[in-house]
Amino acid sequence: MLKVSGLKKTYITGTFHKCRVHAVNDVSFHITKGQTFGIVGESGCGKSTLGKCVLRLTEPTEGKIIFNGTEITSLDKESLRSIRPKMQMIFQDPDSSLNPRKTLGQSIAEPLKISEIETGRISEKVEELVRHVGLLPEHIDRYPHQLSGGQNQRAVLARALALEPVFIVADEPTASLDVSVQAQILNLLKDLKHEYGLTMLFISHDLELMRHMCDRIAVMYMGKIVEIASVENIFHSPMHPFTRLLLNENENDSEEISCASGISNICCYYNNCPLKTGKCAHDIPYLTEHMQEHFVACHNIKSMHIIEND
Amino acid sequence: MFENLLNVSDLHVRFPTDVGLVNAINGVDLSINSGDIMGLIGESGCGKSVLGLAITRLLQEDAIVNGRINYRGDELHALDKKTMRQIRGKDIGIILQNPGTSLNPVIPIGKQIAEPLVIHQRMKRFAAMDKAVSLLERVKIREPEKRAKEYPHQFSGGMKERALIAMSLANESEFIIADEPTKGLDVTVKKNIVKLLKEIANKKTMLIITHDLAVAEDVCDNIGVMYAGEIVEIAPVERMFSEQLHPYTKGFFESLPARGLKPIKGNSPSLIDLPEGCRFHSRCDHCTERCKKEHPPMIEHEGRHVRCFLYA
Numbered sequence: 001m002l003k004v005s006g007l008k009k010t011y012i013t014g015t016f017h018k019c020r021v022h023a024v025n026d027v028s029f030h031i032t033k034g035q036t037f038g039i040v041g042e043s044g045c046g047k048s049t050l051g052k053c054v055l056r057l058t059e060p061t062e063g064k065i066i067f068n069g070t071e072i073t074s075l076d077k078e079s080l081r082s083i084r085p086k087m088q089m090i091f092q093d094p095d096s097s098l099n100p101r102k103t104l105g106q107s108i109a110e111p112l113k114i115s116e117i118e119t120g121r122i123s124e125k126v127e128e129l130v131r132h133v134g135l136l137p138e139h140i141d142r143y144p145h146q147l148s149g150g151q152n153q154r155a156v157l158a159r160a161l162a163l164e165p166v167f168i169v170a171d172e173p174t175a176s177l178d179v180s181v182q183a184q185i186l187n188l189l190k191d192l193k194h195e196y197g198l199t200m201l202f203i204s205h206d207l208e209l210m211r212h213m214c215d216r217i218a219v220m221y222m223g224k225i226v227e228i229a230s231v232e233n234i235f236h237s238p239m240h241p242f243t244r245l246l247l248n249e250n251e252n253d254s255e256e257i258s259c260a261s262g263i264s265n266i267c268c269y270y271n272n273c274p275l276k277t278g279k280c281a282h283d284i285p286y287l288t289e290h291m292q293e294h295f296v297a298c299h300n301i302k303s304m305h306i307i308e309n310d
Numbered sequence: 311m312f313e314n315l316l317n318v319s320d321l322h323v324r325f326p327t328d329v330g331l332v333n334a335i336n337g338v339d340l341s342i343n344s345g346d347i348m349g350l351i352g353e354s355g356c357g358k359s360v361l362g363l364a365i366t367r368l369l370q371e372d373a374i375v376n377g378r379i380n381y382r383g384d385e386l387h388a389l390d391k392k393t394m395r396q397i398r399g400k401d402i403g404i405i406l407q408n409p410g411t412s413l414n415p416v417i418p419i420g421k422q423i424a425e426p427l428v429i430h431q432r433m434k435r436f437a438a439m440d441k442a443v444s445l446l447e448r449v450k451i452r453e454p455e456k457r458a459k460e461y462p463h464q465f466s467g468g469m470k471e472r473a474l475i476a477m478s479l480a481n482e483s484e485f486i487i488a489d490e491p492t493k494g495l496d497v498t499v500k501k502n503i504v505k506l507l508k509e510i511a512n513k514k515t516m517l518i519i520t521h522d523l524a525v526a527e528d529v530c531d532n533i534g535v536m537y538a539g540e541i542v543e544i545a546p547v548e549r550m551f552s553e554q555l556h557p558y559t560k561g562f563f564e565s566l567p568a569r570g571l572k573p574i575k576g577n578s579p580s581l582i583d584l585p586e587g588c589r590f591h592s593r594c595d596h597c598t599e600r601c602k603k604e605h606p607p608m609i610e611h612e613g614r615h616v617r618c619f620l621y622a
Contacts, residue, residue, distance in 0.1 A: 148577055179353065180561060184574075187573055205497065207497075246497055248501075
């Protein structure tokens with residue numbers, strides 16, 4: 001369904017001291033139809049940038065994105081517009097992704113206006129969508145500030161579903177919500193996924209959440225994917241030291257991530273890695289398949305297993 | 311030594327707004343013994359941060375506060391501003407929410423940490439700066455001398471949080487209130503901050519306000535759960551985590567991703583017009599006629615406290 005290969009996004013910052021920040025650095029993965037693919041990582045690791053690049057909301061610097069057989073990285077604006085309705089994005093903060101001066105109904109109707117639906121049927125369709133996401137018809141005429149964060153996020157979901165997309169990027173859809181509301185929204189998202197047969201890219205910093213939402217997970221660190229595996233494998237046999245740190249398996253006093261720039265021929269996790277060897281300092285590890293469908297970017301996985309067995 | 315270091319009784323806090331009075335806190339009773347680490351958990355808008363601000367008298371001017379807050383025999387809300395200022399920051403340390411906005415962006419970190427020392431202990435600037443550096447060292451910031459001269463924007467989120475913790479430690483306060491000390495931090499950073507909090511908590515009395523159950527479980531001795539401006543359940547931490555009595559607490563625990571991701575139906579009530587009877591009745595599966603009419607008192611059940619008629 002979606003295939004991303006060699007994706008890079010480089011930002012240049014600084015007025016005097018130009019500095020390249022590799023927000024997304026040589027990332028490749030694929031998502032099978034109907035699956036939910038999760039990307040997990042700490043803030044600043046490039047996961048949101050990756051999500052936006054996939055939809056070409058920010059232009060990737062390098063790499064290929066193939067969506068349903070079409071290479072969207074080379075499309076011009078016109079043809080991109082024809083493919084966009086099939087891919088939608090849900091952002092972190094529902095309050096700021098809705099227009100404060102439009103009622104929820106108007107916001108949900110917006111994508112329908114540019115579609116081929118006849119004007120007369122729009123309000124009917126809005127009502128149907130609103131009911132689908134668990135809101136009441138009375139909410140249609142309210143403004144975002146009159147509703148709670150959870151209700152607003154439901155409206156955002158309704159808007160994303162308006163054009164019947166096949167692929168959705170959900171970028172921390174519950175980051176600004178309370179736990180009990182988070183549970184409501186995520187369960188709704190799961191139900192809608194089944195109902196509409198959606199394929200999803202789910203971005204979060206919370207591994208526990210992933211366990212409920214995803215089929216496969218990629219762990220990102222400083223712009224790179226360090227491990228890709230099925231949910232069971234990530235939780236039961238995590239391999240990369242960073243994944244193990246996220247899962248609380250190994251204790252270490254790690255320094256906080258500074259900046260995603262820096263030298264290019266060193267393993268991105270070198271500074272914090274408990275397993276590092278001389279090889280890691282001058283040879284970047286690439287994602288290699290260590291077990292079936294379980295890819296890890298680390299030189300020392302084998303030695304780690306030996307240590308465990310001793 | 312007072313057995314009850316802090317005693318809050320029948321505290322009400324209301325805020326006047328254009329659309330009516332917001333009842334942020336409705337009759338909170340809470341006592342914290344010397345050496346205890348008390349955790350307050352609840353969702354946003356349940357009044358837990360307001361409680362922390364009310365204890366330190368940092369609420370906005372027009373807030374209407376009723377009830378008693380007794381700290382070591384002093385009635386905090388009866389004190390004049392000057393005396394309160396001597397207590398706040400000296401006897402009661404505060405770690406405020408959002409390290410990004412709690413630090414002054416145009417003053418170096420070291421100077422900000424030294425400020426309470428100069429004010430409360432009348433230390434000389436240089437001596438205070440030296441102390442600030444050693445405090446930074448105590449909260450495990452590397453190269454503290456160099457870092458003390460830097461500005462908040464040069465610190466990462468986790469380091470800012472450490473700087474705030476250092477500030478609250480400056481005067482060796484006996485009692486520390488920490489409001490969401492791990493909010494907005496990455497998992498790995500959070501782990502280190504929790505470790506630091508535990509080290510500090512060793513010798514202090516603390517009130518930790520958080521919505522993060524894992525943090526509460528790790529650091530606290532007792533847990534209070536707040537809902538719609540009142541405490542609905544209090545229990546020692548192990549008992550709270552092994553069994554939750556109040557239906558809201560149960561729902562709150564079960565809605566966590568690690569515990570099943572089962573949502574509580576409905577929404578929290580508006581604090582402007584609070585529902586009659588039990589505040590949770592419209593979302594509760596065990597709701598009876600009595601719950602709709604009568605407001606449940608705190609009921610003692612097997613040595614712990616819960617505000618629910620199920621245990622009457």
